[in-house]
Amino acid sequence: MxxxxxxxxxxxxxxxxxxxxxxxxxxxxxxxxxxxxxxxxxxxxxxxxxxxxxxxxxxxxxxxxxxxxxxxxxxxxxxxxxxxxxxxxxxxxxxxxxxxxxxxxxxxxxxxxxxxxxxxxxxxxxxxxxxxxxxxxxxxxxxxxxxxxxxxxxxxxxxxxxxxxxxxxxxxxxxxxxxxxxxxxxxxxxxxxxxxxxxxxxxxxxxxxxxxxxxxxxxxxxxxxxxxxxxxxxxxxxxxxxxxxxxxxxxxxxxxxxxxxxxxxxxxxxxxxxxxxxxxxxxxxxxxxxGFLLGEGGVKMSKSLGNVVDPMEIAGRHGVDALRYFLLREVTFGQDGSVTEDALVTRVNAELANSFGNLAQRTLSMIHKNLDGVLPAAGDADADKALLETVRAACEDKLPAEFDRWAFEKGTEAWLQAVYACNAYVDEMAPWALKKTDPDRMAEVLGTLAATLTPLANAILPVAPKGAQSILDQLSAGEGGSPIDKPVPAFPRLEMPTEDA
CATH class of the missing domain: 3.40.50.620 (HUPs)
Structure with missing residues (x-):
């Protein structure tokens, strides 16, 4: 029970x-x-x-x-x-x-x-x-x-x-x-x-x-x-x-x-x-x-100062995932912290869009394009096993330990380090080059990367549920050997609104 x-x-x-x-x-x-x-x-x-x-x-x-x-x-x-x-x-x-x-x-x-x-x-x-x-x-x-x-x-x-x-x-x-x-x-x-x-x-x-x-x-x-x-x-x-x-x-x-x-x-x-x-x-x-969320320059928000932020306006412009992730990632939970729309766009683009979103998108795109959409098995090389262990430790040990004590910013940092490790692995293994020289190894590399996406998406699901669930859904479509569809970006890049927008 x-x-x-x-x-x-x-x-x-x-x-x-x-x-x-x-x-x-x-x-x-x-x-x-x-x-x-x-x-x-x-x-x-x-x-x-x-x-x-x-x-x-x-x-x-x-x-x-x-x-x-x-x-x-x-x-x-x-x-x-x-x-x-x-x-x-x-x-x-x-x-x-x-x-x-x-x-x-x-x-x-x-x-x-x-x-x-x-x-x-x-x-x-x-x-x-x-x-x-x-x-x-x-x-x-x-x-x-x-x-x-x-x-x-x-x-x-x-x-x-x-x-x-x-x-x-x-x-x-x-x-x-x-x-x-x-x-x-x-x-x-x-x-x-x-x-x-x-x-x-x-x-x-x-x-x-x-x-x-x-x-x-x-x-x-x-x-x-x-x-x-x-x-x-x-x-x-x-x-x-x-x-x-x-x-x-x-x-x-x-x-x-x-x-x-x-x-x-x-x-x-x-x-x-x-x-x-x-x-x-x-x-x-x-x-x-x-703690409190502070406005530009660390000033406490108040109606009289006119610096109160409407959360629904921000969510409407940038998405609910972006707002949720930013608020818990930007500020040390329990302390006061400043939040601005510029900071939200910068952080979400760097971490959710460019790092995790891009990792999922290019992994699934290469599988869709080069392997007829069929998810391959993870590799068994030392580098493959080391990456899978890095991701496991971040998602099963480090993030939960920090979330247990309300340290959301530290938990998401541990998760992000695992995402960075996956991106470094992609750059090192260069599956696009392996396609020509060693297609079997390319499949192992892509299989290893696909195997990291499920724990990474599950770990961040409480924070950014819509995008994380999108990645999980795209992966689950490939269970049992069924080909996955052409992937859809789960965390698109954000743009700052223009002055006349």
Whole structure:
């Protein structure tokens, strides 16, 4: 029986259109989900949208819409982005789903039963944009002397009746759990940040609001809706059957990894595990926080600067494979990194088109032209066996070892080195010359090259599924001695759009 693997992304807050950061997280999670499936794992992969909270209510009001109407409209855009980018999710969840409301209220009742919720009065700083409360000592000063959150967003002083969660009671249990589970928070730099934050002292957390009503109602407390993060985080257990239990719950929880952006680590690595501890639910195995994608010159993308990249525009110009490959190859996963369209075209042309695509195209073309399309057996010379071992080691050992720890750029580098070795072998063996001098050896060389294409295509399939599958399909057509068709380029060269295009 295959070992289950449960992976989630953060659920996106759809008060604006999807941007490249949303695509980055979805693609990274999808590559991991496809990779785990290729290992024979039974994968459950969840993504979705968080449509509750004050920020969403305000965005709807500004557009003259009801929050539910805006939530549906924007969630559909995020769902479409996932479909267009080849994201193989098992569920696209929305916090308006009826089973999610039931799950959120169920975890609330469990926390209440534990004695961890009490009614009080909240006075403090709140960022609508972050949907987060901040302590005075965390705030920074803006250019005009205004108070800002650590993320640089405006904060406002709020006073209202609220339910509090006894977060302070979980300071030591959280530190103990992190110490006992070194991989619980990754990469290490994020773990250090979280530990430092917890050691600074945890205060009880306001977990309900009365100033608006767009959210999950608090059980048995009229006028209160749940704090959007308590509601949103619960999606991870909703999707696998909480509170009813059942086969999916038994199989998939605890989650193997929550993949998130580094700006929401506190919610996932402090609040969420504390909520779960309170409710008596096992904690996820890992929270992995990736970095930000930066624009030209390493500047953080923002709507106000006008440098936000639309992932669907890029995919429309250059193809989904190109976008997926570039994002995971260009940036060291877990760190911030700059991305530009120029860099995408340069890298994809050099690596996918000129190196791997060209290797497949000329190998299959020579077989089609010189061997009546019949795939020959691999050679048995030392050089042939050495190449096959190089490719095997890259595809079966090196790439999987790096992908296991989310090091996509290192895994694809190992794969690319094997591609380079194949191209060096082509140049050294010169099958076009062997055609005249030793046609039998030419067939062995082409057979060896054809034998490298299947593992190479399978290894990169999670990253660039369309092109890799095209190569696999062309090879499978030749199984059993059937002639292959004239090959079609799997990774065509890209062109930069002209100024007047």
């Amino acid at each position: 295959s070992k289950p693997y449960y992976l989630s992304t953060a659920i996106s807050y759809p008060n604006g259109a999807p941007h490249i950061g949303h695509a980055y997280e979805a693609i990274a999670a999808d590559v991991m989900a496809r990779f785990r499936r290729s290992q024979g794992r039974d994968v459950y992969f969840q993504t979705g949208t968080d449509v509750h909270g004050l920020k969403m209510a305000q965005a709807a009001r500004d557009q003259g819409m009801e929050p539910a109407e805006l939530g549906d409209k924007m969630s559909n855009m995020f769902n479409a982005m996932c479909d267009d980018l080849g994201i193989t999710y098992d569920r696209f969840i929305r916090t308006t789903d009826s089973d999610h409301h039931r799950a959120a209220q169920a975890i609330w009742r469990q926390m209440a039963e534990k004695g961890d919720l009490y009614l009080g009065r909240y006075e403090g700083w709140y960022s609508v944009r972050d949907e987060a409360f901040y302590d005075e000592k965390e705030l920074k000063e803006g250019e005009n002397g205004e108070k800002l959150s650590p993320e640089g967003t405006p904060v406002e002083w709020q006073v209202e009746e609220t339910w509090f969660f006894k977060l302070s009671a979980y300071q030591q249990p959280l530190l103990d759990h992190i110490a006992a589970n070194p991989d619980f928070i990754a990469p290490k730099s994020r773990k250090n940040e979280v530990v430092s934050f917890i050691e600074g002292g945890l205060k009880d957390l306001s977990v309900s609001r009365t100033s608006f009503d767009w959210g999950v109602p608090v059980p048995d407390s009229p006028g209160h809706v749940m704090y959007v993060w308590l509601d949103a985080l619960t999606n991870y257990i909703t999707g696998v059957g909480y509170p009813d239990g059942g086969e999916n719950w038994e199989k998939y929880w605890p989650a193997d990894c929550h993949l998130i952006g580094k700006d929401i680590v506190r919610f996932h690595a402090v609040y969420w595990p504390a909520f779960l501890m309170s409710a008596g639910i096992e904690l996820p195995k890992q929270v992995y926080a990736h």
